[in-house]
Structures are given as C-alpha cells and as structure tokens.
Amino acid sequence: xxxxxxxxxxxxxxxxxxxxxxxxxxxxxxxxxxxxxxxxxxxxxxxxxxxxxxxxxxxxxxxxxxxxxxxxxxxxxxxxxxxxxxxxxxxxxxxxxxxxxxxxxxxxxxxxxxxxxxxxxxxxxxxxxxxxxxxxxxxxxxxxxxxxxxxxxxxxxxxxxxxx
Amino acid sequence: xxxxxxxxxxxxxxxxxxxxxxxxxxxxxxxxxxxxxxxxxxxxxxxxxxxxxxxxxxxxxxxxxxxxxxxxxxxxxxxxxxxxxxxxxxxxxxxxxxxxxxxxxxxxxxxxxxxxxxxxxxxxxxxxxxxxxxxxxxxxxxxxxxxxxxxxxxxxxxxxxxxxxxxxxxxxxxxxxxxxxxxxxxxxxxxxxxxxxxxxxxxxxxxxxxxxxxxxxxxxxxxxxxxxxxxxxxxxxxxxxxxxxxxxxxxxxxxxxxxxxxxxxxxxxxxxxxxxxxxxxxxxxxxxxxxxxxxxxxxxxxxxxxxxxxxxxxxxxxxxxxxxxxxxxxxxxxxxxxxxxxxxxxxxxxxxxxxxxxxxxxxxxxxxxxxxxxxxxxxxxxxxxx
Amino acid sequence: xxxxxxxxxxxxxxxxxxxxxxxxxxxxxxxxxxxxxxxxxxxxxxxxxxxxxxxxxxxxxxxxxxxxxxxxxxxxxxxxxxxxxxxxxxxxxxxxxxxxxxxxxxxxxxxxxxxxxxxxxxxxxxxxxxxxxxxxxxxxxxxxxxxxxxxxxxxxxxxxxxxxxxxxxxxxxxxxxxxxxxxxxxxxxxxxxx
Numbered sequence: 162x163x164x165x166x167x168x169x170x171x172x173x174x175x176x177x178x179x180x181x182x183x184x185x186x187x188x189x190x191x192x193x194x195x196x197x198x199x200x201x202x203x204x205x206x207x208x209x210x211x212x213x214x215x216x217x218x219x220x221x222x223x224x225x226x227x228x229x230x231x232x233x234x235x236x237x238x239x240x241x242x243x244x245x246x247x248x249x250x251x252x253x254x255x256x257x258x259x260x261x262x263x264x265x266x267x268x269x270x271x272x273x274x275x276x277x278x279x280x281x282x283x284x285x286x287x288x289x290x291x292x293x294x295x296x297x298x299x300x301x302x303x304x305x306x307x308x309x310x311x312x313x314x315x316x317x318x319x320x321x322x323x324x325x
Numbered sequence: 326x327x328x329x330x331x332x333x334x335x336x337x338x339x340x341x342x343x344x345x346x347x348x349x350x351x352x353x354x355x356x357x358x359x360x361x362x363x364x365x366x367x368x369x370x371x372x373x374x375x376x377x378x379x380x381x382x383x384x385x386x387x388x389x390x391x392x393x394x395x396x397x398x399x400x401x402x403x404x405x406x407x408x409x410x411x412x413x414x415x416x417x418x419x420x421x422x423x424x425x426x427x428x429x430x431x432x433x434x435x436x437x438x439x440x441x442x443x444x445x446x447x448x449x450x451x452x453x454x455x456x457x458x459x460x461x462x463x464x465x466x467x468x469x470x471x472x473x474x475x476x477x478x479x480x481x482x483x484x485x486x487x488x489x490x491x492x493x494x495x496x497x498x499x500x501x502x503x504x505x506x507x508x509x510x511x512x513x514x515x516x517x518x519x520x521x522x523x524x525x526x527x528x529x530x531x532x533x534x535x536x537x538x539x540x541x542x543x544x545x546x547x548x549x550x551x552x553x554x555x556x557x558x559x560x561x562x563x564x565x566x567x568x569x570x571x572x573x574x575x576x577x578x579x580x581x582x583x584x585x586x587x588x589x590x591x592x593x594x595x596x597x598x599x600x601x602x603x604x605x606x607x608x609x610x611x612x613x614x615x616x617x618x619x620x621x622x623x624x625x626x627x628x629x630x631x632x633x634x635x636x637x638x639x640x641x642x643x644x645x646x647x648x649x650x651x652x653x654x655x656x657x658x659x660x661x662x663x664x665x666x667x668x669x670x671x672x673x674x675x676x677x678x679x680x681x682x683x684x685x686x687x688x689x690x691x692x693x694x695x696x697x698x699x700x701x702x703x704x705x706x707x708x709x710x711x
Numbered sequence: 712x713x714x715x716x717x718x719x720x721x722x723x724x725x726x727x728x729x730x731x732x733x734x735x736x737x738x739x740x741x742x743x744x745x746x747x748x749x750x751x752x753x754x755x756x757x758x759x760x761x762x763x764x765x766x767x768x769x770x771x772x773x774x775x776x777x778x779x780x781x782x783x784x785x786x787x788x789x790x791x792x793x794x795x796x797x798x799x800x801x802x803x804x805x806x807x808x809x810x811x812x813x814x815x816x817x818x819x820x821x822x823x824x825x826x827x828x829x830x831x832x833x834x835x836x837x838x839x840x841x842x843x844x845x846x847x848x849x850x851x852x853x854x855x856x857x858x859x860x861x862x863x864x865x866x867x868x869x870x871x872x873x874x875x876x877x878x879x880x881x882x883x884x885x886x887x888x889x890x891x892x893x894x895x896x897x898x899x900x901x902x903x904x905x
Contacts, residue, residue, distance in 0.1 A: 186426065186479055193472060213461040221468030221501070225494060228475055232491070284458055284518055386748040387741045390757050638741040639734075693727050703718040 165205060172198025185231045193224045210284045330616040333364070334450050361453040365442045373592040374404035379626075380633045387637040407585075414581035422578065423480040430477035431579065431586035437470040438590040441597040446521050448610050448618035459520040460512065463601060464505055467556065470590065471497040474558075474565070477587070481578035489577070492644050493565030497556055499651040504552035506659035507545045510666030511536055511605045520601075524609030535608035540682040541666040546606040548659050553598035554632055555647070557591055561639040562647060599628035654692055661688030769879055772833050772846035774826045777868045778875050786869060788843035790819035794835035802828035803835065822865040827857050842886050848878055 175198055178191030196219040203212035291299050328335070337360050344356055378400065382392035393400035418427055444459035446452045456462055471494055478490020512518060514536065515526045527535050536542035555562040579587060603609060603624035612620035642650070665681040665688075672680060722730070747754045758765055779786040795803040806821035835844050847870070854860030876883040 184423070186423070186476075190426065190476065209456065209458055210461070213458050213465045217461070217465035217468060220472065221465065222498070224472060225475075225498060228472070229494075284461075285516075383745065386755075387745045389744060389748060389755055391755060391759075634738060634741060634745075638737045690727065693722060693730050702715040705716050
C-alpha cells in the first residue's frame with residue numbers, strides 16, 4: 162500500500178509538472194516521469210509485460226518523438242500555461258473543474274465487477290490471444306501502422322520531388 | 326566442482342541463513358535482493374574500470390605501442406589513477422546551461438545501464454532477478470538511456486552537443502529495430518522471454534545446440550552484435566561522441582565525474598550487451614569443465630574483446646551511411662532471418678539447414694544488390710548544355 | 712570541360728562476392744599486429760624513457776661548457792668577451808678578473824650563462840679563438856625556478872679536457888692536435904719568448 166501511495170505521488174507530480182512548467186523540455190521530462198510511474202502501476206497490478214512494453218513504446222519512442230517535436234519549436238522557454246492564458250484563465254479552470262467533476266462522478270458511480278480472470282496474465286497468453294482470438298484486429302492494426310508509415314514517408318519525400 | 330560452480334549462490338544462502346536468526350522474516354526477501362544489488366553495484370564499476378584498462382592495452386598493442394604501463398605493474402592501477410583524476414577536476418557548467426537537466430543527465434544515463442545487469446544470467450542459478458520477461462525488460466530499459474543522452478546534449482546549450490545528441494538519438498532508435506528483430510528468432514525457438522530459460526534451452530550435445538550454430542543464429546548473432554555496437558555508441562558507430570568530428574558530441578560540456586559517468590555508462594552498456602549476446606546466441610554459461618560463471622565471463626570478455634578489436638580497426642561511419650545501413654540493410658536482413666528461423670523450425674534436418682541457409686543467402690544477395698555502394702568516375706552529361 | 716563525378720551503381724556479382732571480406736581483412740591485420748606485439752621482438756619500438764635511452768649522436772649540441780686543461784682555476788678562457796658579443800640572445804655575461812693593482816688578468820672572474828635564454832646555436836663555440844667554450848650534450852636540466860637554478864655560473868660550467876674527450880672524441884682529438892701544433896710552432900719560432 163505504501164508503495165502505491167509513493168508511486169502515485171510521483172506520477173501525479175510528473176503529470177502536474179508536464180502541464181505547469183515553463184520550459185518545454187522540463188515538461189517533456191516530467192512526462193517521461195509520468196510514463197515511468199504508469200509503468201510501475203502496471204507492475205503493481207501484475208501485468209509486467211504491459212509495463213515493459215509501456216517503457217519501450219512510451220518512454221523509448223513517444224517521448225523521443227515529443228522531444229524531437231519540441232526541438233523544432235521556437236519558444237521553448239515561455240510562460241507557464243496559467244500565466245499565458247491571461248484573461249481566459251478562469252474559464253479554463255472552470256471547465257477543468259467541470260470535466261473532473263463529471264469524470265469523477267462517473268467513475269465513482271460505476272460498479273467494477275471483480276476481475277473474471279484469476280491469476281497472472283503471462284506473455285504467452287497475451288501472444289496467443291493476439292493471434293488466435295483477436296487475429297483480425299491485429300491485422301487491421303498492422304495495416305493501419307503500415308499506412309501511417311507510408312504516409313509519413315510520402316509527406317517527407319514530397320519536398321524533394323518538388324525541388325527537382 | 327559443484328562447490329566452485331555454485332560458490333556465489335551458496336555464499337548468498339549462507340548469509341541469508343545467518344541473518345535468519347536475528348532478523349524478522351519479513352525482511353528476508355529484501356535482504357536477498359539487497360545482497361544481489363550489492364554484488365552488482367560492486368561488480369559493475371570494477372568491471373568498467375578494468376574494461377577501460379583492457380581497451381587501452383589492447384588498442385595500444387594493435388597500434389604497435391605499449392598501453393599504460395607506468396602506474397602499477399602492467400598499468401593495472403591506471404583506472405584508479407583515472408578515477409582520482411576525474412574526481413579532482415573542476416566541475417564546469419556552462420553559463421546558459423539548464424542546471425537541473427545538466428546535473429541529472431549523467432545520472433539518468435548510468436541508472437539504466439546498471440539496471441541492465443539485473444536480468445543477466447551470470448551462472449547456473451545466478452540471475453539477480455529472474456523475470457519472466459527478462460529480455461523485453463533489457464531492451465526497454467536500454468531505450469531509456471537514449472533519452473538521457475539527449476538530455477545531456479540539450480542541457481549543455483552548445484550547438485555541437487545538440488547536434489551530437491540528435492544524431493545519437495536517431496542512431497540509437499534506428500538500430501533498436503534490427504536489434505529487437507534479430508532477437509525474435511531466439512524467442513521463437515525457445516518460447517520464452519526469460520534469459521535463464523534461454524540459456525537452459527541451449528544445453529546438451531557438447532555445445533552444438535548453441536543458437537550460434539544454426540543458419541539463422543549466425544545471421545542473427547551478427548546483426549545483434551552490430552546493432553549492439555551501435556547502441557552503446559562505440560566505433561565505428563560513435564558519430565555522437567566522435568572525438569575528431571564534433572568536438573566531443575553530447576558530452577562536450579561535461580567535466581570531471583559527470584564525464585566519468587557518461588563513460589561508465591558506455592562501458593557498462595558494452596559489457597551488458599556482450600553478456601546478452603553470449604546468453605542468447607553463445608549458450609550463456611554452458612560449457613564443459615570450468616564453472617558456469619567462468620564460462621559466462623569468458624564468453625562475455627571475448628565479445629568485449631571483439632568490440633575493442635573493431636574499435637582499433639575501423640574508421641567511423643558517416644551519419645548517413647550509418648542510417649542507411651540500419652534501415653536499408655539490417656532491417657530487411659533481420660526480417661529474412663525470422664523467415665529462415667521459421668523454416669528451420671518446421672522442416673527436418675538436413676532439409677531445414679539447406680533451405681534456411683539458402684533463404685538467408687538469397688536475402689543477402691538481393692539486399693546487397695539493392696545497396697548501391699560501388700562508385701566509378703563518370704563524365705557528367707548535361708542535358709541542355711551540349 | 713568535362714566534369715567527373717562519382718556515380719553510384721549496384722554492385723557487380725564479383726564485387727558482391729567480396730562484400731564483408733574487406734572487414735575481415737582489416738580485422739585480420741589488426742589481430743596480426745596484436746599478436747606480433749607480444750611475440751615479435753622489435754614490433755613495438757617505443758623507447759621506455761627513463762629506463763632505456765637511445766644513444767645520442769656525437770654532433771648533438773645543447774648548452775655550452777668551459778674547458779680547462781689541468782686545474783679548474785686555470786681555464787682556457789681568457790675573458791676576451793667575443794662569445795658574449797656574438798651570442799644572438801645575449802645570454803653570456805663575462806667580467807674579467809683583476810689582480811691587486813687593478814690590471815686585467817687573462818681569466819674571467821664571472822662567467823654566467825643563462826641557459827633558459829641560450830638557444831643552442833653553437834655560435835660561441837665557433838667564434839672562440841682559444842678553444843675554451845664548447846657545446847655539451849646534457850639535456851636533463853629541469854629545475855624548479857628559473858632565476859636561481861638556470862643561471863649557470865663559472866664553477867658549474869667548467870669541465871676537464873678528459874670530459875670533453877669523452878663526449879666528443881673526434882672533435883676533441885682534432886682540437887688537441889691543433890693546439891699541440893700551435894704550441895710547437897710557438898716554441899720553435901724565433902723571437903717569441905718574452
């Protein structure tokens with residue numbers, strides 16, 4: 162239990178830092194802390210495969226992508242989000258409170274049934290589920306990823322063709 | 326023989342038994358992990374120090390000169406002298422640098438490199454943490470180190486550092502893909518991601534069951550080794566920290582202990598990847614006469630020697646050559662390797678050997694035809710000028 | 712004008728066969744050097760400096776010394792001041808010795824050479840008409856301070872003729888033969904004895 166609270170504090174600090182910091186790189190690093198925190202939650206829940214994949218994908222690839230994107234922006238050190246909003250600050254806070262209220266009450270009133278799967282989910286079972294039970298979504302997702310990659314290559318290549 | 330082989334395991338059990346008497350049982354798992362952690366934390370920096378010694382001596386011998394041989398006999402105290410020198414250097418932080426990130430970057434590079442040691446099977450029953458997903462953990466954690474290099478490069482507020490960091494990031498991401506793909510056949514054949522079970526699956530038959538002795542194993546090992554040399558930023562792939570290229574790349578603005586930490590992370594990574602290569606393809610701690618941890622050490626040091634040998638032999642690859650090598654050659658080759666591994670599994674010997682070897686050869690020939698590397702001087706023809 | 716450029720083309724089959732062989736050949740060369748550095752005698756040609764030294768050539772010159780024939784109180788130098796005048800960086804300081812009446816003696820009272828200024832050109836040796844100053848070969852002369860330790864006085868500069876023979880045998884032999892001839896010529900010439 163103690164571990165959960167410690168890790169939850171770290172994760173929430175990371176999330177807060179990702180939104181409230183002045184320097185965009187610091188925001189990205191807090192986001193990485195947040196992802197690592199989520200990975201530790203997965204470990205606490207016993208889903209270690211998901212935790213490792215979370216680190217591999219989110220920290221290894223998505224955070225890198227975020228950092229590349231920050232590299233290409235101009236004002237890396239700016240004002241905090243709250244200060245930058247100015248007059249609209251109160252609208253933003255109000256809307257945020259409303260969203261938190263709605264989501265919180267929805268989660269609170271939901272009755273989560275006890276987990277129907279007793280025991281730990283091993284990698285082997287995940288793999289079998291992916292190719293036996295959920296084979297069609299798996300193939301559709303891979304087609305989608307291939308389409309995304311080809312689209313990215315086409316977008317990146319277009320400039321060169323135009324120059325020639 | 327059993328005693329020497331299981332020396333460290335018996336030692337740990339002895340410590341646990343003696344502390345059972347005066348510790349409440351709730352602390353025992355923590356103590357067990359603490360012993361493993363202490364062993365790794367003592368072993369890893371010591372290994373790194375003597376790897377730097379080994380590298381300097383071996384490269385010097387390849388270049389027809391002695392290595393360090395003044396400090397202690399054969400220069401064995403040289404790493405200690407280096408450590409003292411690094412500790413007494415002034416810690417220079419550039420004026421406009423981001424102090425927090427600049428401070429955290431070396432730490433964030435070393436921590437994943439140390440974490441890698443926890444899933445390596447050092448001997449029979451001597452894995453520090455026997456995870457079911459050991460291999461995936463290894464690869465996931467090593468991708469965190471990439472980000473720390475970027476942190477170091479950005480925080481230095483130096484154009485060369487930033488350029489080095491970007492190149493490091495691009496290089497490490499693009500070589501991670503063939504790395505993972507080359508490991509997939511091993512996982513396919515063993516059916517598990519646990520490093521300990523992978524070593525145990527290579528037992529028997531006087532060493533001929535090592536995955537190195539299969540067609541897909543040879544190609545997989547070569548791809549894995551090349552990608553691991555690139556993941557730890559060693560020559561010939563050390564564009565990010567090339568000494569004559571880009572001042573010193575992402576660790577230009579680091580002095581003293583911080584630089585030593587970056588250096589330590591590189592060597593720890595080299596050792597860990599060599600150890601993983603020995604585990605996956607060379608049979609881990611399997612071997613006839615010597616104790617298991619000694620075999621593991623010998624195989625790992627052999628691979629580290631090959632890495633040092635590569636450093637002493639080759640010039641650095643240019644960054645575009647590096648990237649095209651990864652994406653245009655290694656990645657398709659790794660995919661063909663997976664196909665060959667599948668064929669090997671489903672056919673029976675000797676047909677499996679012939680067919681999978683020929684699939685790999687066809688793949689290699691096709692890919693090398695596609696990579697236009699020959700150059701000849703030709704007269705340029707201008708369409709409208711003549 | 713025709714410009715040549717490096718056109719890239721897909722490899723010929725023969726070149727394809729050799730892929731990877733370049734890497735292997737390079738690695739074998741390095742491995743051979745590595746093994747030979749242990750087994751072959753002269754493959755590492757580093758001179759481990761303080762323990763081993765390479766022999767110095769005879770004509771090597773570094774800093775000057777004063778030569779005396781019999782006793783250190785009687786050097787060949789007569790304090791003529793030619794070497795001090797010819798020295799390019801002016802590192803030699805000479806003060807002629809005077810006897811009780813104030814008349815000049817034919818030997819120097821003060822002969823200082825500042826070796827941190829001396830540029831080892833050897834001009835002082837070439838212009839001395841009395842074969843008194845020659846270039847020595849000592850180069851391990853590190854000191855902790857410049858003004859005190861690197862300003863050599865007459866006592867530090869004097870060396871016997873035997874030392875001169877030891878460091879430069881052929882030159883010393885020639886100089887000695889020349890001096891003997893001059894002695895003989897002086898003694899046999901009529902009317903020179905006072």
